[in-house]
Amino acid sequence: MEELKLIGQGRTADIYEFQDDTIIKLYKQSFPHDAIVQEFEVSKFVYSLGINTPLPVKITQADSRTGIVYERIHGTSLLKLITTMPWLIDKHSKTLAKLHYDIHSHPDVSGELRDQKGCLIENINKAPLLDKDEKEKxxxxLQELPTKSKLCHGDFHPDNVLVGEQTIIIDWMTGMSGNPAGDVARTALLLSIGTMPEESPQMVKNMVTKLRNRIKSVYLKHYMRWSGLALSDIESWIIPVAAARLTEWLPDEEKEKLIKIIRERLSEGR
Structure with a gap:
């Protein structure tokens, strides 16, 4: 891999410069191939809707790893803008809300993408740290929550937004058809307790910790104003979203926080 320049790292994949103004997202060797194919297909569909997202070019192999080649987008993550220019936090948080609202404003996508409730149920059944009774409850x-078929990102947060000549939304692996309130609940949960990737500079981690409540507050205020959703609509999805997140590659610290949220809300009947 010496001939390729590393430009980004994450928990599941690394990003390298590629050829002809493209990048390649190479996944860890243990990462499921089906999930890579899924990201490629979802990304193609989302791109076809006219959403500002990198064009997925092909699935390929490099250095004994599977990857997706994408059009290269030059920009700075919204997270980095927030942490380097905290005096603009309200502006950037409002941008986050507007982008998410615009995603949810697309027409019905049922039949095109995976179903939100189906995805959540699958992950809840696999969730470690929860017993059988808790999973069943x-x-x-979840089954009683309102079902919708709007386009949902499934992992929408400031590090999945790039700002350059245009504002671009990336990482559509978890794209699905569902209720926007559940998608917003996931974002609110990430803004509340989501841990930063290990490779993030400590300064960035410290800054995010200080700013996260303000980001969440402004984001929710604007999203609710545009969408007409009440906070209770969003809060009602926190338990299943938190339970499903337990299947992800997370530090033990975050898993403990998720378990605490789930069990407190279950005991309160919400």
């Missing part, structure tokens, strides 16, 4: 509760 959470799934029964």
């Amino acid at each position: 959470i799934i029964a509760y």
